[in-house]
Structures are given as C-alpha cells and as structure tokens.
Amino acid sequence: MARVLLVDDDTELCALQAEYLRAEGFEVEAVYDGEQGAGLALEGGFDIVVLDVMMPRTNGIEALRRIRARSRIPVIMLTARGDDIDRVLGLELGADDYVPKPCTPRELVARIRAILRRAQGTPGPRETQVLGVGALCVRPEQRRAEWQGRLLELTSTEFNLLEVLARCAGNPVSKNELSEKALGRPLARYDRSIDVHVSNLRAKLGDLPDGRSPIQTVRGIGYQYIVS
The missing domain is CATH 3.40.50.2300 (Response regulator)
Known part of the structure; x- marks a missing residue:
C-alpha cells in the first residue's frame, strides 16, 4: 500500500x-x-x-x-x-x-x-537490459543512469524521460509520446512540463566533446537523443 x-x-x-x-x-x-x-x-x-x-x-x-x-x-x-x-x-x-x-x-x-x-513498477523482460548510448548507461531495472561513468541524480520523471530517449536514440520522439510515457498523461495545450524536464536533464548531462547537448530539439516534433 x-x-x-x-x-x-x-x-x-x-x-x-x-x-x-x-x-x-x-x-x-x-x-x-x-x-x-x-x-x-x-x-x-x-x-x-x-x-x-x-x-x-x-x-x-x-x-x-x-x-x-x-x-x-x-x-x-x-x-x-x-x-x-x-x-x-x-x-x-x-x-x-x-x-x-x-x-x-x-x-x-x-x-x-x-x-x-x-x-x-515491476520491470518486465525488456527492461532488464542495460541501455548504452555513447557515454550514457541506463539501467532500467535499477532505475539508475550514468553519464561518463558518473551516477546521475535524477527525479523519477527525469529518469523516465531519459530512458525513453535512450531507447529511441537516433530517432525523434514527440513531446506527446514523452508525456504519455514519462508522466502518464497526454500533453495538454501550452503545457511546458516536458520542455522544463528536458532542460533539467541537459544541465545534468552536460555537453558532448563537440559542445552539443546529447539531447537535441527536433523542431515541430520533440526531442532526440543523438548517437555520437
């Protein structure tokens, strides 16, 4: 309970x-x-x-x-x-x-x-794997994420967002899909929640060697975790 x-x-x-x-x-x-x-x-x-x-x-x-x-x-x-x-x-x-x-x-x-x-939530079979994308390592079963070997201090929602983006690395993910999977609700009109959470994630991850954020904005769609 x-x-x-x-x-x-x-x-x-x-x-x-x-x-x-x-x-x-x-x-x-x-x-x-x-x-x-x-x-x-x-x-x-x-x-x-x-x-x-x-x-x-x-x-x-x-x-x-x-x-x-x-x-x-x-x-x-x-x-x-x-x-x-x-x-x-x-x-x-x-x-x-x-x-x-x-x-x-x-x-x-x-x-x-x-x-x-x-x-x-109890992890299912697909969640027991370790997701590795460049310097990012996501462990869904443990709800842990590491960036360049450093443990990230993430809120529950930030972890959910990062996991979704990591699973779809290299492909854009819409804001509505991110809201559904990370927050459990459709994205409301004028709702900036996903944008703010992504901003927090970017700050915690830092930049790639070339100065870009690993989470890129895809105009008119949402966000994409880039494969470096």
Whole structure:
C-alpha cells in the first residue's frame, strides 16, 4: 500500500483528498505547512508527496527546494490554475509533475498512480537490459543512469524521460509520446512540463566533446537523443 504525504494549508480540501485517497487504497498523512511537510518527507516512509505551492511559513517552492537537496522522492505540486511562474519554477526545482487547483480527487489519484507506476513498477523482460548510448548507461531495472561513468541524480520523471530517449536514440520522439510515457498523461495545450524536464536533464548531462547537448530539439516534433 503506497503512502502519500499531503501538504496543504487548506484543511477542508486536504481532508477531502485524504478521504478519497484512502478509499482508493492509499495510506495518507496530511500536514498543513511546508516546513513540517519537508521535514516529514525527508524522514522517509512515504512513497510520494503532494505539495501545495501557496502555504504559510514555508511555502511549497521552498519546501520542494529542501526536499530535493536531500531526496529523490516523487513530488507532485498543486498550483493555482494559470500560475505558470510557480509551475515552471517547481518543475525546474525537480517536481515530477503538477496538478492545477482546483482539481478533482479523481484527477489527483490518476496523477499519483501514474508517477508511482513509473517510479516503482515491476520491470518486465525488456527492461532488464542495460541501455548504452555513447557515454550514457541506463539501467532500467535499477532505475539508475550514468553519464561518463558518473551516477546521475535524477527525479523519477527525469529518469523516465531519459530512458525513453535512450531507447529511441537516433530517432525523434514527440513531446506527446514523452508525456504519455514519462508522466502518464497526454500533453495538454501550452503545457511546458516536458520542455522544463528536458532542460533539467541537459544541465545534468552536460555537453558532448563537440559542445552539443546529447539531447537535441527536433523542431515541430520533440526531442532526440543523438548517437555520437
């Protein structure tokens, strides 16, 4: 049974979400400020954190910053609908996905399950292989990736994206396919999530000897991991 940490100062909404999640088979603990939420997330014992952006004391962005400094636990941000600045900032800091508020409990459950399925799913036969593309080595069964022999510190979503791109190395992959396989949802109109996650991946990978990023933009389509 997956354990979910809800961090939101809206106690009424939090209670509603917690009740729905429990009915769907999750264990849930709810706290109402970012400082306490970050502390509990870092203590371990949870499989995923649902973190609201707007909170007193320590807001969701600062809480996420503290969590990502020490943990790769999956994090879904709750953001005000249309608040692109907080949304992009959260993704840049390492959030795995976001859900615009107000959202239905059903949508939140679907997002949680999609992230957990990809972070903790049982590997199948095709996933036991080691994917080697130039200086990149991806080990799907262990959910580990190395670049030039160096272990990469990736979020769950970043790993998913990198695995998809590595499996398709040399061929372009559409943003919608990346969203479906890494986030478990179709890419919404004006959604910049994939672009931000790819930007984070590029920063962590660094450049090839010729100065290019190993992840190239394919205009009008998406992205391609190049075979060097």
